[in-house]
Amino acid sequence: MPPSPPAATPGAAIRILLVEDHDMVAEAIRMALDRATDLEVVGRSASIGAGLADAARLSPDVVLLDRRLPDGDGIGGIAGLKAAAPHCRVLVLAGEATASVATRVAEAGGAGLLLKTDNLTELQDAVRRVAAGEVAFSKGLLSDVLDRLTGRTPDRGATLTPRERETLDLLGEGLGSAEISRRLGVAVNTARNHIQRVLEKLGARTQLEAVTTARRDGLLR
Structure with missing residues (x-):
C-alpha cells in the first residue's frame, strides 16, 4: 500500500x-x-x-x-x-x-x-x-x-424501498425504463431515478449486473 x-x-x-x-x-x-x-x-x-x-x-x-x-x-x-x-x-x-x-x-x-x-x-x-x-x-x-x-457485506436488499423493490422485479422481467414507467405509472425520468437507486444499493454498474446480483442474493424469484 x-x-x-x-x-x-x-x-x-x-x-x-x-x-x-x-x-x-x-x-x-x-x-x-x-x-x-x-x-x-x-x-x-x-x-x-x-x-x-x-x-x-x-x-x-x-x-x-x-x-x-x-x-x-x-x-x-x-x-x-x-x-x-x-x-x-x-x-x-x-x-x-x-x-x-x-x-x-x-x-x-x-x-x-x-x-x-x-x-x-x-x-x-x-x-x-x-x-x-x-x-x-x-x-x-x-x-x-x-x-x-473488509468483505462483511450487509444484506444488499435491506435498504431497498417498496418502490425500488417493484422496480427491481420489473428489471428482472427484462423491462427497460420506458416500460417500467408505464407499469409503475410514473414519468420516465422518475423510473430512471428508481433504477439508478436500485443499481447503487446493489453495488451494480449495469441493469444486467443488478439483476444477476439480485438473483444470486435471493431478491428475485
Missing part, C-alpha cells in the same frame, strides 16, 4: 480547490469555508477536466469534488486529480449517496464523502480531518464502507 500523503503544513491555512459546476452552490461553499481562518479556497473549477488542470497548477491540500459534473461522475476523476496533485486529498460532495457509492469513493482513493445536506460546520471539520490524513464520511456511511471493504 502506498504511503499516505503528508498532511497540510501545521500553522498554514488548508488550501482547497473546489470543483463544482453550479455557481450559487460554489459561492455558498466558498463563503462557508472562507469564514474559517484556517481554510482557504484557492480556486474553483466547473468540470473534471478543468479541475485536473487547476489541481496541477495550484497544488491544493484538499480537493472538494462534486459528484455530478458536466463531463462525468466526479468519482471517476479522483485518480486523475491525485495524479495531478500527488499530495492532495479528495473529499467528494453528493446530493445523496448509498454505501456502495461511498465504497466507490474509498476504492478510488478518495478521503471521504459528505452529503450536501450536512451542515457547514461538518463540512469545515471534514476538510480539516482529510487534510490531516484522516477520512471523513457522512454519518451512517463509514461503518457500511468498512463492512464492504
Whole structure:
C-alpha cells in the first residue's frame, strides 16, 4: 500500500480547490469555508477536466469534488486529480449517496464523502480531518464502507424501498425504463431515478449486473 500523503503544513491555512459546476452552490461553499481562518479556497473549477488542470497548477491540500459534473461522475476523476496533485486529498460532495457509492469513493482513493445536506460546520471539520490524513464520511456511511471493504457485506436488499423493490422485479422481467414507467405509472425520468437507486444499493454498474446480483442474493424469484 502506498504511503499516505503528508498532511497540510501545521500553522498554514488548508488550501482547497473546489470543483463544482453550479455557481450559487460554489459561492455558498466558498463563503462557508472562507469564514474559517484556517481554510482557504484557492480556486474553483466547473468540470473534471478543468479541475485536473487547476489541481496541477495550484497544488491544493484538499480537493472538494462534486459528484455530478458536466463531463462525468466526479468519482471517476479522483485518480486523475491525485495524479495531478500527488499530495492532495479528495473529499467528494453528493446530493445523496448509498454505501456502495461511498465504497466507490474509498476504492478510488478518495478521503471521504459528505452529503450536501450536512451542515457547514461538518463540512469545515471534514476538510480539516482529510487534510490531516484522516477520512471523513457522512454519518451512517463509514461503518457500511468498512463492512464492504473488509468483505462483511450487509444484506444488499435491506435498504431497498417498496418502490425500488417493484422496480427491481420489473428489471428482472427484462423491462427497460420506458416500460417500467408505464407499469409503475410514473414519468420516465422518475423510473430512471428508481433504477439508478436500485443499481447503487446493489453495488451494480449495469441493469444486467443488478439483476444477476439480485438473483444470486435471493431478491428475485
